[in-house]
Amino acid sequence: MRTGIRLTATAGLRLLAARHAGQCLPRWARRRRYGRDAGRTRPALHEQSIKGADFHTGIAITSSIHPDDKTHIEPVRYGKGSNSMGLLTTVMTDGGGKVPRWLKWLVQLLRHPAQAASLYVGLWDWSQRTVIALVMQTEDNSLTLFPKRTRFGRIKLSSRQGHGVPNPTWIPAANEAVRTLAREIDGTPWSSIGEILDIPMTAHFLGGCVIAESPERGVIDPYHRVFGHPGLHVFDGAAVSANIGVNPSLTITAQAERATAFWPNRGEADSRPPPGASYHRISPVQPLKPAVPEHAPAALRLQ
Ligand SMILES: Cc1cc2nc3c(=O)[nH]c(=O)nc-3n(C[C@H](O)[C@H](O)[C@H](O)COP(=O)(O)OP(=O)(O)OC[C@H]3O[C@@H](n4cnc5c(N)ncnc54)[C@H](O)[C@@H]3O)c2cc1C
Secondary structure, three states: OEOOOEOOOOOOOEEEOOOOOOOOOHHHHHHOOOOOEEEOOOOEEEEEEOOOOOOOOOOOEOOOEEEEOOEEEEEEOOOOOOOHHHHHEEEOOOOOOOOOHHHHHHHHHHHOHHHHHHHHHOHHHHHHHEEEEEEEEOOOOOEEEEEEEOOOOOEEEEEEEOOOOOOOOOOHHHHHHHHHHHHHOOEEEEEEHHHHHOOOOOOOEEEOOOEOOOOOOOOEOOOOEEOOOOOEEEOOHHHOOOOOOOOOHHHHHHHHHHHHOOOOOOOOOOOOOOOOOOOOOOOOOOOOOOOOOOOOOOOOOOO
16 A cells, blocks of 8 residues: 555555456456346436525435336435535436437527526536436346556546446436426426437446355455455445346445455454355354444344
8 A cells, every 4th residue: 555655555455445347357357257246327407596506505305206117206305515516416417319419409509598508607606596306217237347448648537338238328208207397396497417429427437256155156255355366355336236226335245244244353263164165154243352342232132
């Protein structure tokens, strides 16, 4: 590990929870078969109040709307000052049909230039005037990432359609919900700027080092141990194997808690099967020195 000064960190058991989907494991992870990359599409839609309302105070996410059985929309607040996200938005334009979407968007800009300009004029308090509609679906779809050489010779990470049904370039039920919400708050419906070119956006970047029974099908075993690299573990979003269709942080945390609960205390025998052996269910290990004190509400209580 290196910062301004040189530091060396050593550990018997190592974990990785840095940037996932192969970026944290550049050399060997690219050589391995990833299983599936689960960068699930999640168009971010927005609607913006034009009457100076203040939406930024309070808990970020408190409720859900289910316009159909596979779509889930959460109204989200962004904190004061989180305005640069506004640069990713533009006038909402539906997809589909014969007319290219960028052309429909251009016509809208020409017909309502003041509306389009209002985003940039009011960018300094964008997060206070905006409610984000976070749209997620339970469809079994994915993006696969791959290294690509740019015209300047550098390697960048690019994406293409992965396993499963095609990723949607727009979600009609979501656009309808945002327009309804915009009417309620006397605002303007916006969507993410990439949608103009039918490029959806996701903040739920999952998969890449998925759990499997063998290195042919994934990168880590059911105890999150990297195949062929004893002591190395992956605990972050890269270890999530499928589209969970909801916000992923708690799933990532739960997987990490489960896997670390099997780690032995220093000096004790490891109760997990040896790497390469088949999976069997084992009991969590009571830590001798838990980080959370026993009297704290979040203290670990093994049944
Ligand atoms: C705008 C936005 C809003 C979101 N809202 C929600 C939400 O409301 N609820 C929810 O459940 N999820 C939400 N998510 C998704 C959630 O934040 C991620 O799924 C989750 O944080 C992924 O966790 P992770 O540990 O895999 O990676 P990260 O949280 O991205 O952690 C990676 C860490 O590794 C560090 N790192 C990267 N490279 C290196 C390196 N080379 N060396 C050392 N360290 C490195 C990074 O600095 C970072 O701290 C949101 C995501 C975004 C972008």
